[in-house]
Amino acid sequence: MRNSRGYKIEQRRRQRRRRRFLTFTFLIVFILFIGIGIDIGNKLVMRSAEAEEVELKKKEIKEEKEELKIPAKRKIVLKEVKKEDKSKDKPKEKTEVKEQTAKENTNQNNITQKEEKNPKEENEKKEDIVEQAPVEEKTNKNKKIAYLTFDDGPSKNVTPQILDILDRYNIKATFFTIGYLAEQNPELVKREYESGHAIGNHTYSHNYKYIYKSTDNFIADLDKSEKVLKNILGEDFKTNVIRFPGGSHGNKKKPFVKAVEANGIPYVDWNALNGDAEGHNIPKDKLVQRFKSTAKGKDKLIILMHDAGAKKTTVAALPEILDYLISQGYEFRIFDGK
Secondary structure, eight states: OHHHHHHHHHHHHHHHHHHHHHHHHHHHHHHHHHHHHHHHHHHHHHHHHHHHHHHHHHHHHHHHHHHTOOOSSOOOOOOOOOSSOOSTHHHHHHHHHHHHHHHHHHHHHHHHHHHHTOHHHHHHTTTOOOOOSOOOOOOOTTOEEEEEEEEEEOOTTTHHHHHHHHHHHTOOOEEEEOHHHHHHOHHHHHHHHHTTOEEEEOOSSOOHHHHTTOHHHHHHHHHHHHHHHHHHHOTTOOOSOBOOTTOSOSGGGHHHHHHHHHTTOOBOOOSEEOOTTSSSSOOHHHHHHHHHHHHTTOSEEEEEEEOSTTOHHHHHHHHHHHHHHHHTTEEEEOOSOO
16 A cells, blocks of 8 residues: 555656646747747848838939939039129129020920930930039139039048048048038048138938928028038038039929029039949949049039048049049139139
């Protein structure tokens, strides 16, 4: 009897131990499954966010490229203001320039239709943009003038190197800064300004969805960026020119151009570029070649480049671009309102 009773007790103990073991094992497996599920969920969320960000960037690049398709045959219109001659001929000169601009605008549709029939030519010159804002400066028609412009900075790893190169060549440029990046790098904005370079306004956010949602948003973003620059450079500072993110061309931008003009804000596009916005880590030689192809045959150049953090090859290509411009007899100027 005792042996039988002891056997039953031992059997119950074994069953309890087995149940405890199985329960413990089940809990561990359950916890592992939960952990794996959470990890997979986080990865899916991250991938979804990354995919959304990539799609957004692709869409912005696509919009920029679509809007950059503008007639390449239009001429640069420079609004000349005589500094020495204060006679009655001065108003007449302005009238002639306005008439010339109006004639170009009326012919724009015909030119566009001709270029659309030649996709190859249009593709080769899709970003050959015309400077549309008035440049109040008397220029000699025989002079070759180059305006170096850098957008989307300042950045800690690219802007200082560009400034070093410009210092070495003793050449000045115009930097179209983004407001929130200026807030992050005030010392670079000060260095640009104190080195004699011009500072242009490229909006505060550079967020296409926000700034191009309404003209009020666009003007407010410009004002916000202007306040940032005043905080850095002093209340007496004022930008003399802005640049539209993606340029001012295209039907979608017309209301924004009108709003800017109504507020008396000068703006400028470009008619030559190095192509550093057309991809990442583009080889230096391709940037130089792209620049030469867009600058060919032009006496007045407004050159688009970028000093954003990812544009390291722009730094590598800049000395060769400067050497080429010097060898071709170009003088360098900035958009400083003088």
